[in-house]
């Protein structure tokens with residue numbers, strides 16, 4: 001692939017803009033738009049910062065090293081174990097969610113568009129084989145397919161925004177938060193929406209460890225989702241009135257409730273199709289990025305070779321477990337996703353700050369992210385806060401709005 005920098009920006013942005021975005025408006029409804037905007041900026045800055053910390057740490061490694069091995073070097077076996085556990089927990093659960101969501105869409109579309117009847121499990125298997133094939137083939141093929149899908153995803157997003165923006169009313173945007181405690185509960189949803197960090201090592205490897213380009217990739221790759229999310233917040237919070245959101249929350253009708261509300265706002269039969277297309281593309285691009293990250297992680301962990309038979313073995317390790325979960329125990333990964341913010345907080349906040357701290361103590365000074373030890377400390381504390389909030393939700397101390 002020519003211009004790997006551009007392709008990598010799209011892989012990062014494509015992985016980031018995913019299912020989390022759809023959950024955002026409901027989580028944000030209790031915030032009021034001002035708090036939501038502040039939260040978006042703060043989380044973007046945080047997540048972009050820690051991706052740069054990972055780039056900083058990677059300068060002192062061979063660019064092919066997996067994150068598990070890097071964690072071992074700086075944080076010992078315990079660090080490696082926690083990293084590996086969080087990585088597998090998060091990335092397997094996300095992959096299972098993506099294959100099951102995409103599989104369902106394949107099955108229902110083949111039925112409605114081509115009158116082809118097939119069982120749900122067949123759609124899941126078809127998607128896993130095709131998507132898994134692309135990932136096993138290599139990062140270049142992920143790059144190629146992702147460019148097409150990401151471009152299409154942006155087109156559909158622009159159409160949705162264009163349909164909704166004329167219905168935005170100032171008074172909806174000015175309404176104040178309903179309940180302050182909801183703001184805390186929104187944090188894990190917003191936080192997870194900015195996640196892509198499991199794929200950082202794959203991008204480092206793809207770019208041959210070029211620090212200058214990697215910095216551009218992670219800054220722009222995370223800024224694209226920020227812009228998309230800001231516009232999405234304005235469109236949804238501005239056009240759907242607060243009472244509707246309160247209804248969605250009270251009935252717990254989640255995504256379907258949101259889609260109904262959007263349909264009522266736009267009053268066009270095409271909304272359904274456009275929203276469906278956007279959602280499918282969001283699933284597919286996030287799948288590619290996440291599965292790529294998981295694949296490279298497992299190849300490093302199990303020391304599989306980078307040749308055909310090695311990649312096939314890694315492919316089986318990557319896709320069989322999520323496939324089994326999606327087919328036989330969907331409850332398992334849905335439950336795991338409830339803790340996604342905790343695993344992500346370990347991977348994207350605690351781990352990068354701890355590793356950068358250690359690396360600065362032992363390595364010669366090369367590129368160093370600004371902010372010094374105080375910034376690392378703040379990142380670490382943010383990580384603890386996210387984990388605390390998520391546990392609070394899990395144990396019903398805080399309302400669950402996901």
Ligand SMILES: N[C@@H](Cc1ccccc1)C(=O)O
Nearest residue numbers: 016018019020192193195196
């Ligand atoms: N940001 C992705 C989820 C994700 C989290 C962590 C790593 C990769 C992906 C989404 O909103 O769907």
